[in-house]
Amino acid sequence: MAKKRKNGAGDGIRIGDKFLSLDGYLTKKPKTDASQSSSESPPTNTEAITSKEGVSAANEGLLTSRNGPSSEDKRSKPIGNPKFFEARQALPLWSRQDDIRQRLRQNDVLVLVGETGSGKSTQVPQFLIQEDWCQRKKVKVQGDGGTQEIAVGGMIAVTQPRRVAATTLAHRVAKEANIPGHGKKDAERHGPLSHGIVGYSVRFDHRVPKGTKIKYVTEGMLLQELLRDPHLRHYSAIIVDEIHERSVDVDLLSGFLKQILSGDKAGRGGIPLKVVIMSATANVGSIKNFFSESGEPEAVPEAHKTSVDFLQVEGRQFPVEITHTPKPVPDIQEALLSTLFKIHKQESLFDKHGRKDILAFLTGQEEIESAKRLIEEHAETLPQGVPKVVVLPLFGQLSMEAQHKAFQPTKDKNTRKIVLATNIAETSVTVPGVRFVVDCGKAKVKQYRPRLGMESLLAKPISKSSAIQRTGRAGREGPGKCFRLYTEETYESLEKTDLPEILRTDVLNAVLTMKARGIDDVLAFPLMDPPEFESVEKALLHLHILGALADDVSITDIGRKMVMFPVPPPYARVLIAAATPKNDCLLEVIDIISCITAGDDIFLQIQSEETKEEAEEFRKELWRREGDLITYLTTIQLYAAENADRVRWCKDRKLNTRNMKQAMNIRKQLRGLCVKQKMMEQPPADPQPFYPVNPEKAATILKCFLKGFALKTAILAPDNSYVTAHGKHVVAVHPASVLHGQKKEAIMFLEHVYTQKNYAKKVSAIEAQWIVEAMERSG
Template identity: 35%
Template sequence: MAAPVGPVKFWKPGSEGPGVSVSEERQSPAESSAVTVIYNPYASLSIEQQRQKLPVFKLRNHILYLVENYQTLVIIGETGCGKSTQIPQYLAEAGWTAEGRVVGVTQPRRVAAVSVAGRVADERGAVLGHEVGYCIRFDDCTDPQATRIKFLTDGMLVREMMADPLLTRYSVLMLDEAHERTLYTDIAIGLLKKVQKKRGDLRLIVASATLDAEKFRDFFNQNDTGDPSKDTSVILTVEGRTFPVDIFYLQSPVPDYLKSTVETTMKIHQMENDGDILAFLTGQEEVETVVSMLIEQARALARTGMKKHLRVLPMYAGLPSPEQLKVFERVPHTVRKVIVATNIAETSITVQGIAFVIDCGFVKLRAYNPRTAIECLVVVPVSKASANQRAGRAGRNRSGRCYRLYTEEDFEKLPKSTVPEMQRSNLAPVILQLKALGIDNVLRFPFLSPPPAQSMVQALELLYALGGLDMHCRLTEPLGMRIAEFPLNPMFAKMLLESGNFGCSQEILTIAAMMQIQNIFVIPPNQKNQAARQHRKFAVEEGDHLTMLNVYEAFVKHSKSSQWCQEHFLNYKGLVRASVVREQLKKLLVRFKVPKKSSEGDPDPVLRCIVSGFFANAAKFHSTGAYRTIRDDHELHIHPSSVLYAEKPPRWVVYNEVIQTAKYYMRDVTAVESSWLLELAPHFYQQGT
């Protein structure tokens, strides 16, 4: 990508007050359900010819030589160079999958694992799930006997190590998109360093789209002699197909980047030559707002007789797959495409024809405050690395322009890279996994970026309170080990395991499954009132958990009908997914002999069971009109998407998570009794707190 072109100044869009409201998406780290699809400009060629057109093909023999001669190969390659789909095939063709061995490829995102596996299966003329397969949470599409190239999430790789600590079936493991530095990518990196010391034959490929390769190489290099010829790790760069990108900055900051995004888009459309536009925003609600504003302005422009039309398309994690795939559809020459996206468009997609990028300069990340023990989603300035990734989207198929909605001075102040998730997350799930893998002294674990000590202490305290660790910080039997086996937050796992004792395992299974799904309620921008009326039919005064239980039970009662979902503004695919997740969780409860029981419509056992898992997330209503956390008096508010919002506030509540915009908002909130906190978590709370 070309360096920023001098101090070029861009026009200053309007300065109306901020229009950013609370995001309504249940966002998982790294936009985990995003589709990863690469546009293929050589679709008319045979598959073999297509493979040979990719930049990585020229380095095929060099890659195989380095894998043969070094334990770890770090590959820097831009999105679209072919590393994800081709390198596993080169390894298979060179014999790395002989004698029953497997080449594994990890992805940070679930749907990335599925879509890349599908592409590789197509290229090999194989049925997906046979020679080429994938394994993600709640969905294993592999054949233990036949699968030789296996795509999986980094979290699933860590889970596999619970059964096979040395990963004996794998000959090569490729950690793809390692630059994203998700929690489980970093755990996998630390674990694989330990495995390599015991398995000199295991080869590791770390693939990254950014220039942090030296850190990965040095971390895995086991040569302590000072002689470079004895290095066990090496770096290789794959040049992508890139074109120069001119960068434009604002002369002064703007208070409302949504309005600026719309104005910038319309100005490009009216003044610039052909080329599609990609605009980056922070979340689903912002994307939908800007899409609506652009559609309105495009219609007004069409009425003035402008011949070139705009086709405006959203792109974010919670969007159904058919809607996501619309961004790749060709449009006539008389139409300019505008894609309004979250940061999933930074490295996960390459769309032909993007000539203009508009960068709002912000991103939504998960952040954990060990002082308050609150983990929340927060909008923060992007890093320089992310800003450059965004700009590079305009230079994939042609030279392009990037309009940054901030000043050059502000760009220089941005952090060099995004803080790894390991240093800004609640570490309870991490510590639980490491303990289950037999790593007792987690403080000495080889973290690529060590987490804050206070975060570790908070996590140990929570796991002790949940009964997962004993007073010596050892995993308890059987509870701790069982909590670790659930592919869920430890609080959900504890709630599920206790559900038999409360006589409501059927209801809790449904609630836990529903809480894993994004955006069950569909709110079309032009039908907000009708949607709200339908959604109120399911709402109960106890709060969001029982409301979600009502939605699912009504869905089942109406034979899981998509028509019924449409009439009630419910996410049909999300509810189908919830039923799949529920079945998987049910299998775990059967294995752990949790009794199958229903509370038969009595809400109290269900609410008490929720408290048994989520007691640490409790808050009390305060005379100021806000809630305050019980342990450290932190101010919280009920999220506008909650059924308890704008109702008479319950005195005590528990919640699933917190998101931060102008305030800290609790999401998925349920009313509880204070006596339940004392009864079910006496070790965590005491009378008078």
């Protein structure tokens, strides 16, 4: 039996769902699942899944039914490190391994629904690597130069939406799957992933030992591999994990997998590719249909029909009791305050499962900060004898240290932790010790509006599946309670799932991705949720303006070059413009793009008044009158020239150290790619002395950016507002910009977001004439 987990211990906390699958190994399975224990409590995620008897052998009418696992299956004994056998055998998924193998022998696709802690991300690839169909095979294929013999298969790729999930899973599975003793010397020298059968590949970090059978990758990385290897010949199987998150990348990947599955497999020498789709939510009907339906039934010969099987396994969730408000709450802050203190007064601080802290989901930084003030004020009035509270904010723009505080157990035994978090705590990170969840029912979502070419960021009601996900956060370590600050009717009125990202973002990159991978008719490409025609049309037009597509909508050499760069297409276009001998500012442009694509703003917001003055004094040497882009350039150049203490340097200027490090990684990657593309010579290594760019050079750099962003320009109107050159909308310069409150003849902005107002971000001062020139030259 698995050992009982020490509560509040540091094991694998805070790294998202994947790392928390450690729970699966260390936590004793609760005796009662929600479905059996909580007849009076509202349905939880667990119940929704287990109520269907756990398994459904929905065969989609395409295969013969079976009577459980085959008795002649000789591989039920684990391979790998015996140290982990016991823990692995205790996982809910373990007893299903023969079933899973059987289903995949008879089907092309298996849709597997299993909650966090079922062990699906770690175990399924290990179940499959010894299968006959999973072995590398030599086959003959027709190539350009006639018939050639190639090797197909042998590896399994497991995709993850986040880098940290891919790397932590790989480490975990390497420990389980590698035979101890093998390659010991390598392991001592280079770590556990230097040998053996498990590897990973994520941006900036690749560990793929010779002989790798299981490779954890980010979704984007597999898309990138598709560019070189359209038939995925290295792989016998692709496991798509966390498909319910529905990133643009996973949607595209699903389309390409569907094409490979329904194609004639000639590119793979007739060797089929197996696909396992894994999801945490039971709501997978449309995904099943997507893979089993062929677009045109008559056109597909019977032999190429894709057979899809479906399996559900129970997770390891403790029951969570849900309470809705009887009436809609007029004031969310007030409702939050009373709910938090009701929990705090009525509930004990500890029980046999450990700490009982509170996690509240709010929409954004502003709401979190004002709630924090209110709670702290109210906490002052708590009577003697009532435990204290400590309020910890948690959102993306917080510094690493501040985020870390929310994960640490409180030191004082008589204090309850209240974490006020954005959506970051829904999927990206896990706060340990949480047994109570308070859910405001809303989240800020980005939505792209193709007609306006801008996006909005507004608080909207969450989906049912998101509400269930939030609720589940209370039942990770023991039985929990969830308080929804909305009525049951409101819950029932919520959409089943969130709108997939591909329907919420600019499909510019998605369309170029397809074009570069040989999709001529992007409207015919199979997608689970195809974007509106207008969005695709807009993207095609935009790509044409950028020079990535020719008049006949075929991809150009510029377009092919653009997809080589891991940045959005307009930025890739700027890189290409900067590399021409006339402009010759590639290093500078790489520096700027690295800062911008490193994540959120590298400049942290300054919280208190006192630090503000100090930091602004330091920041003044970075500011440039040309605007934000040249300010970024100065910043990263000074950072790269700083040789003593870069962390200190960032702290003084209130820069996000994490993003600065990321920017330096991107800078290195882009420099490498540009050298490889013969766009420049190998640049000298850091640190280089800092010379501020002169105004002429700055103008050249901004003109290069106009090659990618000519549509995002505005001209100062007589009433001192900025009016966009295309569309004639009024935009305001965002307060975070160095050009906020200044009047310039014209501006170029890289981002255009509606929040409180129509804001232009990442703003530079330009001349109106440059806009005309940039459009002409694009011609």
